[in-house]
Amino acid sequence: MNKNIINIKGLKCEIEGKEILKGIDLQINKGEIHAIMGPNGSGKSTLSSVLAGKDEYEVTSGSVDYLGKDLLDLSPEERSWEGVFLAFQYPVEIPGVSNVNFLRTALNERNKYKRLDPVSAKNFLAMVKEKSALVGLDNKLKNRSVNEGFSGGEKKRNEIFQMAMLEPTLSILDETDSGLDIDALRIVSNGVNQLKSNENATLVITHYQRLLDYIVPDFVHVLYDGKIVRTGGKELALELEEKGYDWIKEELAV
Amino acid sequence: MSLMAVKKQIASLDLLDLKKTNLIPDLAKSAEVKLNEIGFPNRKSEDWKYTKTAQLFKKPYKTGKENPNLKLDEFSFPKMKCPTLVIENGSINAHLSCVGDVQGLSINSFVDINKEQVEKIGNISNKKENPFSFLNASHLQSGIYIHLKKKNVLTQPLHLIFINTESQVFSNTRIYVHLEEFSEMNLIQSFVNNNDQDCVTNHVSEIELAENSQLSIEKIQNVLGESHICSEYIRQLNSSVFRINTLSSAGKLIRNGLNVFVEGENCTSYLNGLFIPSDDEHIDNHTHLEHIKPNCFSSECYKGIINDKATGIFNGKVVVHEDAQKIMAYQQNNNILLSNEAVVNAKPELEIYADDVKCSHGSTTGQLDEDALFYLQARGLSKSAALQLLMVGFVDEVLQGIQVEEVKNFYSNKIESLLSSN
Numbered sequence: 253m254n255k256n257i258i259n260i261k262g263l264k265c266e267i268e269g270k271e272i273l274k275g276i277d278l279q280i281n282k283g284e285i286h287a288i289m290g291p292n293g294s295g296k297s298t299l300s301s302v303l304a305g306k307d308e309y310e311v312t313s314g315s316v317d318y319l320g321k322d323l324l325d326l327s328p329e330e331r332s333w334e335g336v337f338l339a340f341q342y343p344v345e346i347p348g349v350s351n352v353n354f355l356r357t358a359l360n361e362r363n364k365y366k367r368l369d370p371v372s373a374k375n376f377l378a379m380v381k382e383k384s385a386l387v388g389l390d391n392k393l394k395n396r397s398v399n400e401g402f403s404g405g406e407k408k409r410n411e412i413f414q415m416a417m418l419e420p421t422l423s424i425l426d427e428t429d430s431g432l433d434i435d436a437l438r439i440v441s442n443g444v445n446q447l448k449s450n451e452n453a454t455l456v457i458t459h460y461q462r463l464l465d466y467i468v469p470d471f472v473h474v475l476y477d478g479k480i481v482r483t484g485g486k487e488l489a490l491e492l493e494e495k496g497y498d499w500i501k502e503e504l505a506v
Numbered sequence: 507m508s509l510m511a512v513k514k515q516i517a518s519l520d521l522l523d524l525k526k527t528n529l530i531p532d533l534a535k536s537a538e539v540k541l542n543e544i545g546f547p548n549r550k551s552e553d554w555k556y557t558k559t560a561q562l563f564k565k566p567y568k569t570g571k572e573n574p575n576l577k578l579d580e581f582s583f584p585k586m587k588c589p590t591l592v593i594e595n596g597s598i599n600a601h602l603s604c605v606g607d608v609q610g611l612s613i614n615s616f617v618d619i620n621k622e623q624v625e626k627i628g629n630i631s632n633k634k635e636n637p638f639s640f641l642n643a644s645h646l647q648s649g650i651y652i653h654l655k656k657k658n659v660l661t662q663p664l665h666l667i668f669i670n671t672e673s674q675v676f677s678n679t680r681i682y683v684h685l686e687e688f689s690e691m692n693l694i695q696s697f698v699n700n701n702d703q704d705c706v707t708n709h710v711s712e713i714e715l716a717e718n719s720q721l722s723i724e725k726i727q728n729v730l731g732e733s734h735i736c737s738e739y740i741r742q743l744n745s746s747v748f749r750i751n752t753l754s755s756a757g758k759l760i761r762n763g764l765n766v767f768v769e770g771e772n773c774t775s776y777l778n779g780l781f782i783p784s785d786d787e788h789i790d791n792h793t794h795l796e797h798i799k800p801n802c803f804s805s806e807c808y809k810g811i812i813n814d815k816a817t818g819i820f821n822g823k824v825v826v827h828e829d830a831q832k833i834m835a836y837q838q839n840n841n842i843l844l845s846n847e848a849v850v851n852a853k854p855e856l857e858i859y860a861d862d863v864k865c866s867h868g869s870t871t872g873q874l875d876e877d878a879l880f881y882l883q884a885r886g887l888s889k890s891a892a893l894q895l896l897m898v899g900f901v902d903e904v905l906q907g908i909q910v911e912e913v914k915n916f917y918s919n920k921i922e923s924l925l926s927s928n
């Protein structure tokens with residue numbers, strides 16, 4: 253049995269002629285949690301956007317194998333149907349589109365793709381109830397327009413609520429911890445941990461070691477200037493917290 | 507285009523026989539005089555800058571006959587069983603109309619109204635000099651006087667269906683709506699057609715809202731291939747509430763001129779609209795709202811989705827007179843362009859002469875939000891489903907303002923199917 257979920261090889265991408273990812277190699281197996289840390293502007297969100305299929309970025313070389321498929325060949329919606337989920341660093345506000353209506357459409361489109369029956373109204377509601385409890389999403393937020401007027405923390409909870417509804421195989425959490433208060437951080441992390449299994453994997457992007465106390469990573473990677481320059485265990489996060497990034501920059505300069 | 511040339515093209519229309527009525531011998535005559543004075547809109551008319559009407563008069567028009575096989579099922583709202591009046595080719599179709607007996611409500615042709623009522627006609631519309639409204643009066647084909655006695659609150663809306671059933675028909679129709687004190691009603695005006703035929707409807711509504719009365723209008727314009735000049739003149743007295751939703755989904759050339767004169771205190775006015783032109787359609791919404799007295803609230807929200815080579819126009823003017831203190835007047839217009847060749851002209855105008863007022867206006871025009879599109883796709887919506895959801899979301903604010911539930915459902919579905927075909 254192949255334990256591999258995603259295998260990124262030599263991935264380079266650019267936007268408006270500027271190279272942002274400069275050769276990324278990363279392999280994630282079933283059951284693993286990986287963390288990516290790195291200074292502002294190093295390319296963390298770019299990597300997650302490229303994996304989710306944003307076409308603004310032009311992939312110039314490299315490959316991404318996802319469960320035996322060429323991920324870069326799939327549209328954003330196909331990636332989602334295949335189990336890729338990105339929790340956005342900046343979730344988008346969409347006025348006039350109801351949170352639950354849109355999720356129901358999303359689930360049904362996926363089921364159609366997988367040749368499954370549509371979710372019944374009853375099952376859907378039961379699922380909404382269970383999953384929103386998991387992340388402590390306020391009841392009234394579910395029926396409001398997607399993220400419109402949500403506080404920063406509410407938006408992040410809503411991302412994890414949607415993740416719980418879609419039950420992805422590969423979850424990419426882009427700074428989901430920023431904007432969460434201390435209690436919310438614990439609740440949301442618990443939610444993420446409960447969704448964890450031996451069949452799926454999680455990639456968390458964060459600036460803060462604190463999140464990794466809750467969501468304990470198997471591997472920590474440092475992304476710097478479009479490349480992964482260091483990989484270690486969870487103790488690497490502690491080291492970064494203590495010393496910052498300068499020592500890595502210095503080592504690289506030598 | 508000269509007035510002479512315009513009149514020549516509509517010279518053969520059967521007009522309402524004013525002599526048969528005790529009506530308005532003066533209405534037609536004075537309109538004629540006014541028309542001669544101000545002339546027809548030309549290139550220099552600021553108000554008609556983006557809507558060229560000369561093209562409407564390139565050929566002669568006629569009066570249509572009643573079509574004995576006319577079916578109206580697809581235009582009626584069967585669940586409501588509301589009183590319905592049908593105006594076919596500019597004339598009242600008595601066979602298809604069914605008004606019944608509604609407490610407090612009287613509906614009469616202009617031919618059958620009393621002197622006091624006769625004298626009202628033209629009073630509100632003459633506050634503005636619109637050549638098409640004068641043309642309507644001088645070439646009137648039918649008029650309907652709707653009167654609701656005081657304290658009557660209607661549970662069912664009144665439905666007026668305007669339909670042209672032959673080609674090359676020109677219809678000049680007019681209604682006068684008078685709501686007495688504390689009366690309330692909903693009015694649906696459907697301008698519809700069965701097939702693409704080169705007709706023109708030039709319609710005028712005059713509306714008088716007495717103290718504490720409330721009127722909501724759902725105005726449906728779905729006239730593929732036809733042209734439509736539609737002018738409303740509303741006069742609001744103390745504590746009255748007026749609401750109109752102008753829902754324009756198809757029409758070769760549509761010009762809506764909505765004029766609201768708020769002459770009382772504590773009035774509320776909602777002017778909302780939705781326009782979705784495609785192909786080479788042209789939809790123009792001109793609104794003009796005057797706050798003359800203090801302590802009133804008005805809110806205006808127009809949304810446009812413009813596709814292909816179509817043109818959308820929004821020109822919203824709010825005037826707050828010197829004595830109209832403590833006014834809250836909000837205006838908003840948002841447009842989405844679905845193609846590179848689509849055009850929007852948007853011009854919000856505020857003229858404020860009072861100092862203690864809260865007014866705002868804003869207009870945006872752009873493409874659909876790419877980030878929102880990506881967000882929805884990344885959650886598993888196909889591109890077409892995501893686009894449709896975004897557009898329905900965009901117009902949601904207007905749809906939610908529709909008062910008659912069945913019209914709201916009808917229009918939500920209509921919009922979805924319209925937008926999904928893009």
Ligand SMILES: Nc1ncnc2c1ncn2[C@@H]1O[C@H](COP(=O)(O)OP(=O)(O)OP(=O)(O)O)[C@@H](O)[C@H]1O
Nearest residue numbers: 267268272290291292293294295296297298299308
């Ligand atoms: N659409 C864009 N157009 C131009 N430059 C871009 C665009 N998107 C990203 N970049 C640039 O790419 C680089 C990487 O940005 P990215 O958002 O991936 O960084 P990040 O590591 O997520 O940073 P942060 O920690 O601040 O979230 C930055 O220099 C950024 O300015």
Ligand SMILES: [Mg+2]
Nearest residue numbers: 296297298341
């Ligand atoms: Mg980022």
